[in-house]
Amino acid sequence: MKLEIVYYTKGRLCCPICKSDQIKLVFTKLDKIEWIIIAVDKGIIQLKNDCSKSDVNWVCKSCYGVGIIA
Numbered sequence: 001m002k003l004e005i006v007y008y009t010k011g012r013l014c015c016p017i018c019k020s021d022q023i024k025l026v027f028t029k030l031d032k033i034e035w036i037i038i039a040v041d042k043g044i045i046q047l048k049n050d051c052s053k054s055d056v057n058w059v060c061k062s063c064y065g066v067g068i069i070a
Contacts, residue, residue, distance in 0.1 A: 006025065023058055023059070047069060050068045
């Protein structure tokens with residue numbers, strides 16, 4: 001069984017494809033949750049339109065674009 005935790009951002013991130021702020025972050029590794037949430041709140045995180053395998057991913061609720069967090 002795989003555990004996934006979802007964090008809905010509050011407009012601090014925007015999709016690199018359609019520039020929407022309707023982003024959902026999906027966590028599959030629990031040890032990175034705190035770091036990612038702090039980085040989002042400080043604005044020091046970027047979304048990349050890359051479908052390679054990663055522990056943390058994002059999904060745009062407007063255009064359904066996906067990628068990794070850098």
